[in-house]
Amino acid sequence: MTALGLLYPGHSAEDDYPRIEQLLGSDIRIDLVHTDIGEDAHRVDALREMGTPERLASGVQELRHAGAEAVVWACTSGSFVHGWEGAQDQVRALAQTAGMPASSTSFAFVHAVRELGVGRVAVGATYPQDVATLFADFLRAAGLDVVTVKSAGIAAAAEAATWGEPEVLALARAADHPDAEALLLPDTALHTAAYLTTLEKELGKPVLTANQVTVWEALRLTGRRVNAPELGALFTKEPLVQV
Template sequence: MPTIGFLYPGYGAEDDYPYLQSIVPGDVRLALVHTSVGVDAHEVDALLDLGRSERLLEGAEALRADEPDAIMWACTSGSFVFGLEGARRQAAEVGDALAIPASSTSLAFVDAIQHLGAERVAIAATYPEDVSRHFRKLLQDAGITVVSLVSHDIETAALAGELDDDGVVALAESNNPEEAQIVLLPDTAMHTARIVNRLEEALGKPVLTANQVTLWQGLRLAGIAPVIPQLGALFAKNTTAVTQ
C-alpha cells in the first residue's frame, strides 16, 4: 500500500487529513505525526525554531515504522522563513533521513503554481506582514510574480484554525485582483480541504490552499496522480509524477 508521511506541527487543521484520506482514490494511506512546537506564534524567530532540524528529524523517525514512500513537511511558514534554498535543504535533510523523496508545503506551492501554468499570483495570508513577506520572496525567487499580498495579522496557528468556512472564504476574497491567475492561502493550520471548490467558485479562478498542495506534492513524489474532483483545479487533471 503506498504511504505518504506528513510532519504536521502542533495542532490547528490536522483534521483536514482524515478528510483527505477519505477522498483519495485507491489504497493510498496518509500517515501523520505531530512535530513538536516551542512557541505557537506567527513570528519569524518562532517559525525558525518550529522548522529546525531536530524537530523535523524526530518526526521523521516517528514515521519510519509506517514505511512511507514520500514525506512532507506540512508547514508553510516553518519552511518559507528559511528562504527557497533553505527550504530545499530542509526537505532534503528529512528525505535523506528516511531515504525517500521529501518536500514541504512552501515548495509544493511553487510546483503547483508551475503545474497549473500560472505566472502571476495573489496571496491572502493569515500571518502578520513581516512573516508574509518571506513567502512572497520565496515565490519570487522561484520566478513567480506576486501581484498582491494581503496579511491578516492572525498571531498563532491555533487562532488560524478557529476560522470557520465563511471566514476562510472572506479571507480569500480579501485579495483577488483580476491580474492574479491564482489566489494562494498559505497556512496548514487553516481548515480549507473541504471547501476548495467553494473557494474557486467564489473567486472565479483556481485557489491553492496549504493542505491541498501538501497532499498533491506528497502523492506526486510517490508517483501517484489521482483526479480528485473535491480538490479543485489542481486535482482536475493528471499530475506528472516526479522522482527525486
C-alpha cells in the first residue's frame, strides 16, 4: 500500500480525490487533511496568507500518523502567488516540517507538462485576470511557453466548486488555442476528475487539471506509476528519460 498525503484548503472539490483513488484501481490510498483556508478569496494577499508555513504545518502531524510517504500542498494559487522562488521555499519548508518528500500543485503542473513532453500550453483559469497572469508567469519561469490565458474571473473557491461539466467544458473550449499542445485548468476547487476523458476527446489534446496533477505528483514523489486511462493522457504515458 502506498499512502499519499495531501493538504487541501477548506472544502470545495475534495470529493474529486475519492473518485481519483477509485479510478487508480491499485494499492494507492489518498489521505487528505483540510487546512484553514482563512478568507475565501482569489485575491493575492488572501492566497499568500492561505499558504503560510503555520497553516500548512498544522495538518502535517495527522498525515504522518496516517503513514503518508509524501505530501503535496493541494493548492495551485496558494503556491504560485509566491513566485517561483517563494513557491520553492514553501515546499522546502513543508518537506522539513513533514520529514518526507513534498511538493505543491503548482510544481505538479510543471512536472506533468514535462512528463507529457510538450512545451506550449494554454491556460483556462477560474481566477481573476491578475491571479491567472501570475500562474502564467510561474509556468514561464519554468521554461514553458504559455500561448494563451483565459480568465473566468471567479472571486472565490466556493463559486468554482459549484461548476459542473458544462461550465468546465465551456472554459476549456474558450481557453484552448491551436498552437497549444496541452490545456491546463489550475484550480483544486474545480471538479474535473469525472470529466477528464471528455475534455481530452473534445479538445483532441492532453488536459491537465489541478486535482489530477496533484495526485500524479504525489505518486511521482513516492516513485509509483499507475496506468489509469480514465484520468487522462498523463496517466497513460510511458516514463520519459530524465536527462
